[in-house]
Amino acid sequence: MTAWLAGAAQRQPEALALVQGSKRLDYAELAGLASRRAAMLRCFTIVACEPTTGSCSKRR
Amino acid sequence: MLYDRGLRTDDRVVLEAPVTLASAVWVHALLWLGATVVPVAPSLPPNDCAALLRRLAPRALITSNSSPAAAQGGSRGLIVIDAEKAIEPGTAPLNPAAHDPARMATILMTSGSSSTPKAVPLTLGNHAASAAAVAQRLGTATTDRWLLCLPLEHIGGLAILFRCVLAGTAAVLMPRFDAAGVNDQLKKQRITLTSLVPSMLDAVVQNGNGLPPPDLRGVFIGGAPAAPELLENARSAGWPVLPTWGMTEAGSQLATPAPATVAALEFSAQSPVALPPLSGVEVRTASSGALQVRGPMLFSGYLDDAASGPDAEGWFTTGDRGTVEANGSVRIAGRIDNVIISGGINVSLDSVARRLLDCPLIEDAATVGVEDRRWGQRVAAAVVVADAESPNARADAFDDWSRRHLPPAERPARWRFVDRIPRGSSGKPLGPAVRALFE
Numbered sequence: 001m002t003a004w005l006a007g008a009a010q011r012q013p014e015a016l017a018l019v020q021g022s023k024r025l026d027y028a029e030l031a032g033l034a035s036r037r038a039a040m041l042r043c044f045t046i047v048a049c050e051p052t053t054g055s056c057s058k059r060r
Numbered sequence: 061m062l063y064d065r066g067l068r069t070d071d072r073v074v075l076e077a078p079v080t081l082a083s084a085v086w087v088h089a090l091l092w093l094g095a096t097v098v099p100v101a102p103s104l105p106p107n108d109c110a111a112l113l114r115r116l117a118p119r120a121l122i123t124s125n126s127s128p129a130a131a132q133g134g135s136r137g138l139i140v141i142d143a144e145k146a147i148e149p150g151t152a153p154l155n156p157a158a159h160d161p162a163r164m165a166t167i168l169m170t171s172g173s174s175s176t177p178k179a180v181p182l183t184l185g186n187h188a189a190s191a192a193a194v195a196q197r198l199g200t201a202t203t204d205r206w207l208l209c210l211p212l213e214h215i216g217g218l219a220i221l222f223r224c225v226l227a228g229t230a231a232v233l234m235p236r237f238d239a240a241g242v243n244d245q246l247k248k249q250r251i252t253l254t255s256l257v258p259s260m261l262d263a264v265v266q267n268g269n270g271l272p273p274p275d276l277r278g279v280f281i282g283g284a285p286a287a288p289e290l291l292e293n294a295r296s297a298g299w300p301v302l303p304t305w306g307m308t309e310a311g312s313q314l315a316t317p318a319p320a321t322v323a324a325l326e327f328s329a330q331s332p333v334a335l336p337p338l339s340g341v342e343v344r345t346a347s348s349g350a351l352q353v354r355g356p357m358l359f360s361g362y363l364d365d366a367a368s369g370p371d372a373e374g375w376f377t378t379g380d381r382g383t384v385e386a387n388g389s390v391r392i393a394g395r396i397d398n399v400i401i402s403g404g405i406n407v408s409l410d411s412v413a414r415r416l417l418d419c420p421l422i423e424d425a426a427t428v429g430v431e432d433r434r435w436g437q438r439v440a441a442a443v444v445v446a447d448a449e450s451p452n453a454r455a456d457a458f459d460d461w462s463r464r465h466l467p468p469a470e471r472p473a474r475w476r477f478v479d480r481i482p483r484g485s486s487g488k489p490l491g492p493a494v495r496a497l498f499e
Contacts, residue, residue, distance in 0.1 A: 041066060
């Protein structure tokens with residue numbers, strides 16, 4: 001699937017990928033968002049040992 | 061103390077997934093990373109969510125649920141990530157994980173009528189094979205546009221995301237189903253393909269005054285058996301209905317007709333519609349009457365019960381009964397476990413429910429088996445009456461109709477008249493809830 005998304009973004013970057021109401025993403029934008037979100041998930045750090053606390057998590 | 065807790069390839073992540081553009085981006089981001097996505101309903105009750113977290117022991121939960129209850133009872137060390145968290149400025153893109161068809165891409169919880177969902181892992185290869193086979197059957201073009209109004213935690217919804225990426229087509233997302241909204245989107249967005257469960261089709265056709273939008277070329281109908289009358293009415297009004305046979309374990313569909321053949325399909329209560337298998341799908345009937353399938357889209361076993369998966373030769377015994385025609389088409393008769401023995405005769409409860417819809421007094425029906433001292437078991441029917449005010453809407457009128465149209469073992473011994481049949485989001489009657497009507 002990752003290869004497909006990267007491939008679709010290369011082949012047809014401006015083709016429409018997702019629509020919800022007035023929001024639209026083309027394949028280049030979708031791949032860009034997915035890759036940066038993935039980077040964020042890969043690299044985030046946390047500041048304590050509590051299981052639900054972290055730079056990406058909602059403080060409870 | 062600051063330390064790295066980032067997610068890694070093969071980590072399991074539960075994603076609360078409303079049908080939104082943001083959820084779709086999360087799905088793609090997790091797959092980009094090489095993680096395994098477990099999409100769940102945003103409305104999942106906290107206790108169910110906690111049970112799921114204990115059972116699957118994921119590394120992370122992505123949620124916009126402000127209630128902490130969802131994380132309580134979860135596995136120790138669970139990372140809870142705010143679904144609305146913005147991407148931090150300056151975040152550099154990550155290279156995608158190496159493409160490995162054998163990597164577990166998703167785990168979906170089955171939504172069948174049983175009370176205990178099964179955890180179904182599917183690999184990238186399974187999803188790829190399913191999407192490719194569906195694209196081949198549909199003759200998908202880059203100009204196609206899918207409407208996605210099924211839940212993402214169901215394979216019928218999630219598979220649309222994958223089909224779109226494979227074909228380079230667009231998915232139009234509807235966070236909440238409503239018939240008027242679907243008709244509006246079908247027209248405004250020039251939708252060509254969509255998937256609906258039978259109750260959705262009924263509502264959409266009625267709301268749309270019977271007229272389909274001109275660009276629509278295929279409406280997959282699945283998730284639950286569709287009444288032949290519903291399919292016939294929709295088709296007569298010009299809706300390109302494509303009944304399907306599929307299952308979570310196979311990444312969505314196994315058999316469905318091509319759009320060009322809609323006009324030739326035969327919808328009848330006496331004989332289920334013949335569905336040609338998708339490319340790469342093999343179907344056969346076991347001696348028990350259960351249908352067995354084999355193909356590259358098929359999973360390799362349940363997460364916590366691998367022995368119930370495909371056998372050593374790749375054949376998976378489904379819970380469906382049916383016949384396979386000489387040309388390979390399959391006719392689905394009902395669930396294998398939905399048979400009772402009444403007076404020594406095997407009675408398919410699904411078949412009886414279908415036949416009851418032939419009664420002009422009945423709008424919807426579900427059947428269960430009840431114990432009977434004389435017969436062993438009898439059919440009990442919960443029905444929605446078409447015109448509850450009619451003087452004919454009495455149990456004796458239904459008994460009379462049954463006597464004239466059904467063999468003795470199939471005639472319901474007990475009736476319950478209800479405002480609606482309790483059904484899950486896929487449209488399947490909820491067996492325990494229907495059974496409770498007769499307790």
